Amino acid sequence: xxxxxxxxxxxxHKIEPFITSxxxxxxxxxxxxxxxxxxxxxxxxxxxxxxxxxxxxxxxxRVMRLxxxxxxxxxxxxxxxxxxxxxxxxx
Numbered sequence: 156x157x158x159x160x161x162x163x164x165x166x167x168h169k170i171e172p173f174i175t176s177x178x179x180x181x182x183x184x185x186x187x188x189x190x191x192x193x194x195x196x197x198x199x200x201x202x203x204x205x206x207x208x209x210x211x212x213x214x215x216x217r218v219m220r221l222x223x224x225x226x227x228x229x230x231x232x233x234x235x236x237x238x239x240x241x242x243x244x245x246x
């Protein structure tokens with residue numbers, strides 16, 4: 156992911172209450188170590204993948220639709236990439 160600021164970074168302060176709400180939801184479901192910055196990075200990644208025209212209501216909608224499964228799938232995929240292949244795991 157690029158370290159350059161994106162259009163979404165300009166709107167983070169406007170949607171901070173929604174990010175906080177989603178973070179509290181995820182923590183309630185067991186992700187106690189997740190930080191607001193980590194969640195924001197994930198949200199931004201999802202927004203940039205969608206390649207939709209950046210609109211505030213779309214950003215809020217995407218934040219509120221995120222599920223813990225969405226985030227856990229991202230974590231799993233990162234683990235697989237770091238391991239290099241599925242053969243590395245004893246299943």
